[in-house]
Amino acid sequence: MTLTYRQVHWRYARKRLLQALQNWGWFLLIAAALLGPALPAAAVFVALPLFWSLSHPLWFAPILAACALLLASQIVLLKPLLWPAQWSQQRRSLPLPADLLLRIDSEIVLCCVLPLLLLLGSGLVLLMALPATDESPSAVAAGAGFMLLGLTSTGICVAVLRLLEALESTPGHRSKPEAEAEVNKPARHWFVDLMLSPLQRGYAPSTRRAIAAATATLLITLIPPLYHLGPPEGWLMLYSLLALFWLARIDKLSQFELKPILEQCKPLPLSLTHIEWSRRAVCAAPGIAALTAWLLWLLWLQTAPFRTPVLLSYVAVSLIAWVLQLQSRSLRDGDNAARLMTSLGIQLALASEVLP
8 A cells, every 4th residue: 555745744643643642641631620611711811912903903913923923832842743853854855846745744734733723713703702892803804814813823833844944954063173162262161061052052953942932932921911912910821831831841852852961971070960950940941031021020010019929929839830840750640740730720820819
């Protein structure tokens, strides 16, 4: 039986997605039990910026681009799963038409972003069902905006996928003068050589891309509160959810890509505990940067009062949850998912009470 490339890629994608569902089965069950009743409210919350921008044309393009970039962040997460580097290298060596690859990648990308698109579309439907006001868009405008978002997000996701593949096909290298200059450089702290230099030189490309995508995604959650789009506590809850997921992803990628470098550090007179905690600090850097931005906004730019004890409790619980997540390798998947969802539930509860 002869299979086409389209059939082979779809079979591979289904197999990898089923494996991911098996690994995260406990987490998905607990997440559904915890967040299921709030799904309609979450749909309305996610769709609110787009719904508002339909009545304000000047803001439609920036908000549409922000929504598309948020959807495109999934491709950064799913790239090692559905389009690994070995797969991309092998298919570049095959005589496959470019339009065929573009069409197949667009199909798989659309399948990946479809759940969030359906959530956003459900939110638009619920918002359209509310009593109409002077600023409410028409049903035709809402439908056109949703279709435009679907097309735009698919195009941006495919462009991000192509960019990631191009970065993988051109690994970083140093010329001879650069290597000689490296030898003559003064001694630096081991943190720079063992953690920052591998990311800069491209020895850990997936980790570097995940850190950049996490930083951008988490900082995007602060943009709507700056322009008074929706309740700030809702965006803070979204930040809490995304921060934990990105932390788990970066932790897994860095363990895999930096393992050969860290293994060679065992004979050196360095504390392996300090090295491991430095790696974990790099994993938590995007979340800490975005949390700092949120605190600066609350302290200096937010005009409404906030509950200081609740805010301090939220920061403390967030940091504890991140530390527990980074120490979760010794736990089973079920125990890790239960602890993750418990800490996430406490974070969401505190985030909803920061502002009165």
